[in-house]
Amino acid sequence: MLFPWSIRSNNSIIPAISIEESTVGYYQTNTCDFSLQEILSNNFNNKIEILPDKNSSVKCFGKINGVDNFSDSIKVYVGTNMNVDFLLQSLFFLLLVSTIPKSENSKNNYLPLISILFFCGLLYVHLEGERMFYEYFSKNFNLNFTVDNYFLLSLFLICILTLIIFNDLMKDRFSNFLNYLPFMFLFVGTYNTLNINIFVLFIAFIGFKSFFENKYNKKIFLVYLVVSIIQIFNFKESVLLFDIDKLKGFVNSSQTIESLIFWIIVYYFLISGILYLINESKEFFNFSLFIKNLLISGTIITAISFLSALNPFLNFITYYYLGLNKAGIKSFNSVEGNTWRGIGSSAEALGEFYGFVILITSLGILAKKIKLNKITLLLLVVNFYGLYETNNFAALLTLFLLISFYVLISLKLVNRFSIITITLIITVFVSLLASTVSYDLYSEALLSEGYIATDLNIELPKDQYNNTAVENSNFGEILQYPKDQTNISNSLYLFTERYTSVKNIKYIPNEIAVVSFIAKTINRSEKWGVFLAKYNPNLGNFLFGHGPNQLSEYYLGHKTKVNTGLVLPHSSFLDFLIFYGLFGLLFIIFIISRILYINRKNYLYLILNSYLLINFIKSDSILYVASFTLFIFIINFYKIENKSTNSNE
Amino acid sequence: MEQLIESICGSRGSISELEKIGNDPNFVFENDPNFDTVILFDTNNNIINVNSWLECANYVNGGWVGKQVETFNGEQFIFFVSISLFVIYFSFKKLVKRGVKQF
Numbered sequence: 090m091l092f093p094w095s096i097r098s099n100n101s102i103i104p105a106i107s108i109e110e111s112t113v114g115y116y117q118t119n120t121c122d123f124s125l126q127e128i129l130s131n132n133f134n135n136k137i138e139i140l141p142d143k144n145s146s147v148k149c150f151g152k153i154n155g156v157d158n159f160s161d162s163i164k165v166y167v168g169t170n171m172n173v174d175f176l177l178q179s180l181f182f183l184l185l186v187s188t189i190p191k192s193e194n195s196k197n198n199y200l201p202l203i204s205i206l207f208f209c210g211l212l213y214v215h216l217e218g219e220r221m222f223y224e225y226f227s228k229n230f231n232l233n234f235t236v237d238n239y240f241l242l243s244l245f246l247i248c249i250l251t252l253i254i255f256n257d258l259m260k261d262r263f264s265n266f267l268n269y270l271p272f273m274f275l276f277v278g279t280y281n282t283l284n285i286n287i288f289v290l291f292i293a294f295i296g297f298k299s300f301f302e303n304k305y306n307k308k309i310f311l312v313y314l315v316v317s318i319i320q321i322f323n324f325k326e327s328v329l330l331f332d333i334d335k336l337k338g339f340v341n342s343s344q345t346i347e348s349l350i351f352w353i354i355v356y357y358f359l360i361s362g363i364l365y366l367i368n369e370s371k372e373f374f375n376f377s378l379f380i381k382n383l384l385i386s387g388t389i390i391t392a393i394s395f396l397s398a399l400n401p402f403l404n405f406i407t408y409y410y411l412g413l414n415k416a417g418i419k420s421f422n423s424v425e426g427n428t429w430r431g432i433g434s435s436a437e438a439l440g441e442f443y444g445f446v447i448l449i450t451s452l453g454i455l456a457k458k459i460k461l462n463k464i465t466l467l468l469l470v471v472n473f474y475g476l477y478e479t480n481n482f483a484a485l486l487t488l489f490l491l492i493s494f495y496v497l498i499s500l501k502l503v504n505r506f507s508i509i510t511i512t513l514i515i516t517v518f519v520s521l522l523a524s525t526v527s528y529d530l531y532s533e534a535l536l537s538e539g540y541i542a543t544d545l546n547i548e549l550p551k552d553q554y555n556n557t558a559v560e561n562s563n564f565g566e567i568l569q570y571p572k573d574q575t576n577i578s579n580s581l582y583l584f585t586e587r588y589t590s591v592k593n594i595k596y597i598p599n600e601i602a603v604v605s606f607i608a609k610t611i612n613r614s615e616k617w618g619v620f621l622a623k624y625n626p627n628l629g630n631f632l633f634g635h636g637p638n639q640l641s642e643y644y645l646g647h648k649t650k651v652n653t654g655l656v657l658p659h660s661s662f663l664d665f666l667i668f669y670g671l672f673g674l675l676f677i678i679f680i681i682s683r684i685l686y687i688n689r690k691n692y693l694y695l696i697l698n699s700y701l702l703i704n705f706i707k708s709d710s711i712l713y714v715a716s717f718t719l720f721i722f723i724i725n726f727y728k729i730e731n732k733s734t735n736s737n738e
Numbered sequence: 739m740e741q742l743i744e745s746i747c748g749s750r751g752s753i754s755e756l757e758k759i760g761n762d763p764n765f766v767f768e769n770d771p772n773f774d775t776v777i778l779f780d781t782n783n784n785i786i787n788v789n790s791w792l793e794c795a796n797y798v799n800g801g802w803v804g805k806q807v808e809t810f811n812g813e814q815f816i817f818f819v820s821i822s823l824f825v826i827y828f829s830f831k832k833l834v835k836r837g838v839k840q841f
Binding site for chain 1: 810811812813814815816817819820821823824827831
């Protein structure tokens, strides 16, 4: 693991010295001479920040390629390279997969070579489709099919080698894979210089097997195929480069047809892969082991988060080998308004994970009578601490309510009377809340934030107090201007029309006002307002979406005041609306509702899904591989539960 | 070019001084004792030591650079490392299979 960072330049005889303001020039004039390990001994406790220089040559890999002095810290750039990253990180993750215990009952799951070649061919489509992204990170980026194009040849060869080894490893570990799914939250699996996540590749590879074995739902496949074709026909290529930032590995950076095709195929096989894993290995699923692995994963995440904040070298190495989407936070506390996120990409997602660990452990104790020993109890305490640090109040509240609900259910205290009582209490609570705040303020907040984010092409007149119609929340006035002159998005315009409509039914609150009230209460009015300002689909995109993991057109296609940085919709439902449109969103809501209804007596299943779905309302969890995988797994958890019930009978 | 000359040779002189040299093949550069010797490389990695700013600027203007030209093809290296790993992996697999069979 550390060897690649220890290779010194052959020509260099000068010593590594302490990195301080006065010695920055020394390192600037001796680039690619010192390895990371060399400067480690002189600078272990120095206040430096180590960052990857993703545009380095192979020769400069692992060496100091630049040092810059900033007001708050000295930034040290370590050379990294796409080809080396692909090889080194793949080997490391294969090593991790090899640590999954073999299962005696694993079936022969060998895929023919043609499937490996297919996936490596897909890799080419991905590189071609996101060329603009990759050219930024590799001076030698070249996709020409020539015998001396070692850039492409080496990537292709590494891909084949990785999938062959993975295929071999999975032969004996397939049945046990689900039990170790929790470690995807720790070993995130995103490559440093590639917009690919290795677990997406692995699980999609397994999904391809289900296709190959004809073990897939043909109706769903046909629907997906039709929608995908519509998305492709409705797609408009453009020169947009989306800043993938913390979504690296699971979002499209470009707006090209090849990249869309890549993500359509991979998304389908990823979901197929998870379903195939569940269907083929459910009898080997061990609930206790799953919980234990969640607790261990959560604990190690917390520990590594603190270690990586302590030391810049650990911060860099953990970023690289855990395959993090972004380096861990370099502080123990919230920084500049950003909640503590440890090594997670998002504090919210990490908080949800901790909450889920606590929830499933609690339900395991209550429902499955799982006993915790002292060690697992300690691990649970660490996870509680992690939840506390991420400050995710929504996750904590949901956790508390759902566990309470389960306790009431198990004590058979939930009946019609208690449900009516609880509903009345909640209604009274909401009414009291509504009476303590300004209903007008809350009901207008969403549209107000939407207009603040909108880059209006017109100069709105000001009143005697120097306020415009936006500041006065006089949205009806804005609608008087021709739409094509104002640069208001379709969705914001529609919402404004509905809010200012004279067709409201008396004493029934306006639906936009209700949504705005809810958004303001859960602190989402700003983010959902930005979503409204940006979401400007044509009819085709509105009905069928832009495609899986396609955010570039949504984020950059319509000009707003929020086009830099990464301001996400903060709702997985809104993300899904962008990906699959109204049709996709209603379809998935129908499918989920149907599954939940069929399994309504399975309270463990209901509660786990409720937790995830409630959090999905206000977080972008489906944009992160581990959270997305967990959700697909949990929504299909009834298959495992039903298998256990049938076995017990 | 001016920036490149300045970054390699420093800012002791001015570009206009290069006009002094013109195309004179017999022009003799005078050593400047206050100028730290600079090592320059051409595309074939030939080395020259220059001892004045004017001499340095002249050679940089002619295409010489301050660092050796990269001859190491990193991607080719990774390609052959990958092939080696392939061979090692499949050899190891065969050995393990043979070992299991014999056992």
